[in-house]
Amino acid sequence: MLTRQIAGGVEHTLPADMRKAIHANKSLCNMWEDLTPLARNEWVCWVITVAKPETRAKHIIVMQDKMLRSGMRRPCCWVGCMHRAGKKPFVRVLKPKKIDS
Numbered sequence: 001m002l003t004r005q006i007a008g009g010v011e012h013t014l015p016a017d018m019r020k021a022i023h024a025n026k027s028l029c030n031m032w033e034d035l036t037p038l039a040r041n042e043w044v045c046w047v048i049t050v051a052k053p054e055t056r057a058k059h060i061i062v063m064q065d066k067m068l069r070s071g072m073r074r075p076c077c078w079v080g081c082m083h084r085a086g087k088k089p090f091v092r093v094l095k096p097k098k099i100d101s
Contacts, residue, residue, distance in 0.1 A: 007033060009041025011081060018047055021060050031067050042074045045081035 006022055006029065008014040014022075022032050032040065047059045066072040 007037065007040060009037055009044045009081075012041055012044040012048065014040075014044060015048060017056070018044065018060060018063075021064060025064065025068070028064060028068055031071075035073055039074050041081055046075040049082075 006014055006019055022029050035043075043063055047056055047063065050056050050059060063075070066076070
């Protein structure tokens, strides 16, 4: 088991459950350390901003899979960390549907 310190993000520290998952795989640990602090922050925020513990656990598994299998450096299809100072909130603007008469 690795004993070295694992870096967190810009706004978020690395939670224990994520630290454990990253420590469990040397390749994942090396990839994690190769990420920028901002990219690490995105993964941490993506994992911790869910309501249910089951979803959080699933996000950790998905993070491991996406990083190891696909080489993803940030979570996909996600608005991003809304906790960063100076980050504007994401507002999704939908075009009104055209109704045929």
